[in-house]
Each structure stands twice: as C-alpha cells, then as structure tokens.
Amino acid sequence: MSRRTSPVIPGFGLTLGYTLLYLSLLVLIPLGAMFLKTTALSWSEFIAVITDTRVLAALQLSFGTALAAALINGVVGTLLAWVLVRYTFPGRKIMEAMIDLPFALPTAVAGIALTALYAPSGLIGQWATDLGFKIAYTPLGISLALTFVTLPFVVRTLQPVLADIPREVEEAAACLGANPWQSFRYVLLPALLPAWLTGFALAFARGVGEYGSVIFIAGNMPMKTEILPLLIMVKLDQYDYTGATAIGVLMLVVSFILLLLINLLQRRIATP
C-alpha cells in the first residue's frame, strides 16, 4: 500500500523498466557475455593468462599512468574550474569551450598530434631531449596523453558545485577571521570533495581503458611501455578471443574494485 502512494512523480514502473532495459542492453549483457566467454578457460588457465609477467607489467603501467593522469587533472582541473567559475576575463567563453575539445577530438588525432610535439624531434620534445629526458615513448608520454584525454572530467564535475557555493560563504569565513587558506581548507574543500572524487574516478576509469591516443605515443615496447588494452589487441590479432577477454575481465574487476573504494570513500565524506 505504502508503495503505491510513495512516489510523488508518476511513472515509476515505466521509468524503472526503461532504465533496466537500457542498462541491460548497453552494459549488463555485453559485460555478462565477456564473463561468459572467459568461462571457456579453466581457472588455472585464466590465472596463467593474467599472471603472465608481461600482463602484470602492462597492468602496472596502465593503472599507474591512469592514476598519475587523474591526479594531475585533479589538481590542475580544480584550478581550471576555479578560474572559470570565479573570475570573468576576456576569452573566458573560448577557454570554456576549449575544455571539452579533448572529448570531441578523435583520440587517434590527439595521440598523433601529441607524439609529433613531444617526440625527441618535436617542438617540445627537442627541449626535453636537451634537458636529458624523453617524453614520447615513455610512461611519461602515456600519462601525458591520458591527462589530455581526461581533462574535462574534473573540470566539468567541479564547475556546477563551485558555482553553487555562494560568495557569501567565503566572505562569512573571512569575517569570522579565517585566512584564505583556512577558508579554502575548511569551507570550500569539504563542499567540493565529493564532486572532486567523482571527477577523479571518472578520469581514472577512462584513462585505464584508453587506447586510441596512447598507442601512438607509447612506443609499445613489451614489458616497458605496453598498455593492457594493447595486449588485448595483440591477443585478438592471434584470434585468441578467450585470452583477450580474460585480460578484459581482469581490467574490469580491478577497475570495479577501485571505483567501489572511491564510492565508499565518497559516502564517508558526504556523511560525517
């Protein structure tokens, strides 16, 4: 009885049904099929595939570079969101539009452009070579490509939250004697953190799975700069569908655990 009266907005059954169908078609069935495909492997075969030294090296690289990219965007993205929300200056609208470009650009184009710039012969790469280090064809280059591709996530999740915090809150903090750092640390940060974590998690998850842009800048040397999605492609090129899905499942499980942890952390922060 209470069930019938509780939703204020009608159409609960219809919308839930639609949601379920939509999620099933787009997410659950493909992922389920993936898990099903791996069952063609015995447990020991599956373990053998995912504990291969090359797979482990790639796993470390993929998650490490994605983490680095998400952290960089966590800091710089916050700054960008802050500047875009809090200040008005000429060219702000253009800057605003530029933030989304990494989403619109085909990732392969981004990869090729970044490689051209950061390769030892490139405009910026030359300068790095003079200083004695390499950007393209190293993990640094991979992080760079991922930072580019995942740039919008943190900025776009923080912007509305920042805009929602009235200026008066900061002014009140200042009136109460807080210095700028204190009002940032105790007033703004707690309000921003849940959204920041969401942006961070999105950027991280996207980075782990990114293929198109990384493949050009990575150099793809086995054991050194070979990302997990590339290993999946290598397996597919050998018509080893089950081996490829095994790595896919590994990535999925690790990502899921990490995202779950981030979600739990978020909940803890949201409910003090």
Next chain:
Amino acid sequence: MSLRRFTLAALTSALMVGSLPASAATELLNVSYDPTRELYVEYNQAFNRYWQSKGHEAVKVQQSHGGSGKQARSVIDGLRADVVTLALASDIDALYQNGKLIPENWQSRLPNASTPYTSTIVFLVRKGNPKGIKDWDDLVKPGVEVITPNPKTSGGARWNFLGAWAYAQKKFANDEAKTRAFVTQLYKQVPVLDTGARGSTITFVNNKIGDVLLAWENEAFLALKEEGGDNLQIVVPSLSILAEPPVTVVDKNVDRKGTRELAEAYLNYLYSEEGQRIAAKNFYRPRNAKVAAEFAKQFPTLELVTIDGAFGGWKSAQPKFFGDGGIFDQIYRAK
C-alpha cells in the same frame, strides 16, 4: 559468440560499410589491408569497364582497408566481405580456422598460390643515407635505430621479421642460435614498436625517429611520392623475402549473397594484363612475365626467398615465430 556479435557491430560501424540491399548482385565488398587503397581504386574502375563490356550491369565495389589481421577478424566476426585481399596467407587461413568461411585448400584455387601480385621488404633511409646502410648487417651496427611495427599486430611486420631472419639464416649457414642472436640484436635497436605499418611510417617520416624504416617496397615507393619524400631514399638489401599478399573469394558470404560469379571474375581479372599493369603501376610486382618485363626498370633485382621455401609456409612459421611464447615473444622476454 556474443562477443563476436558486439565487436561486429562496432567494427561495421567503424568501417562505415552501409547495409547491403537484398539483391546485392551488383555490389561487391572487397576487404583489404592498408596500402592497397590506391591500387584497388584504380583496379575497380578497370574491372567495371571490363565487366560491363561483357554485358553485365555496372558493379559498385566497396573497399574496406585496415590492418590485415583486424580486417580478417571483422570478416570472421560477420562483416560480409565477398572477397578478401590481405597482407599474408595466415590471415586468410584464419577465415578457415575460425568459422570455416572458406575451404582449407583456398590457396590452390587461383594461380600463383592465389597471389596475383607480390612485393618485398626494403629499407627506407634519410636522404644521403647518413648511416651508410646497405644491407641487413648494417641494421645491427651500434647507434643505428630501426623502425618496424610489432609483428604480433601487423602483417607487414611479419614479413620484415622473416626478411631479417632469412638474411641471417643464409649468413650464418642455418645456425639457428646465431640467427636468433642477430634478429634479437636487430629488435634491441628498435626504439618504437607501432601497431601497424602506417603508424611506423608516421614515426619515421613525420616524427623523424630512427635511421631506417623496414617497409613494403610498394609503401616505400609511395612514401617517396608523398610529403617529406624528398628527404628519403630507398635502399635495397642483397636479400629479402618475397612478400605474397593473397586473395580469395569468401565462399560462405558469396553463396549467401549470390555474388560468386562476380566475385570470382573480380579476382580472376587481377591476373589479366590490365590488372597486372595496374598492380605494377601501384608498385606491386606483377606475376605476368610480359608485364613484369615492361616494368623491369622500376623493380630492382635482388635475391628473394619465399615463405614456403625458407620457412615451410605460414602454417608452420606463424606459430613458431609469432605465436604465444614464440620466437618473437622470447626476444622481449629474455631480459
């Protein structure tokens, strides 16, 4: 099964191959690999003229290009190719092994092991050849950087690998340990392993990485004609491998679509004088002796070993060299 369906959906949309109408007898889908694009654009027009002169309707030939292995996979996953024209026989063998789309003896159905044109692997170096590269030996000299794609993901790169192997095999009189050491050293001097031939060309030509690019002869000729080509030159080694990119009708698809007659005529015409001439004009070595003589000046002579002669065919070379844990994997695993 489901995975295949989903990859199929993704791939077909990526290839932008429109859905084929029910009566598709006047349409043909040729699934090929990357460097043949220009060749088939020209060939399709010629074939159309020939086909219409025989009293048939005009044919709309759709072309799809990509990495050879990936193209084979999309056909296995359900892309309805009438004919495949891929970079190496093992990619076409896969159509038999996965899904029985063609009979096992597909390669004996057309002349020259179903390979109407061939190519070889040559070196592309910077203008003036500053590192003095003349032969495979020079690739393992200290300080020489070699650019070649990953043979696990690129068909062309497998020819590169086998070319180096064949040279070393001859040089060391079939001493396998020494041959392996030579090829291992060569791959130690590869700073970037791109996933495909086009990627390697970009790395070498546009990003100016490395001193020598191992390339298909036809790709090398094309690179000279394109932007930045003035800064490059071709070096022909003393020995290389005869790269044989074969063709076949995809039986399951043509029987379902009723396009067998057209598809077979399409491939057969590749062996005609006109077809051979178009191949030669696009820098593929023709099989036809008369056309070969016409274009003799274009193609330098060198010792060419074959996959069947030196390696016992793809069926044994593919697992031995490029399979999981094969010789290529061992090169990178032994640290």
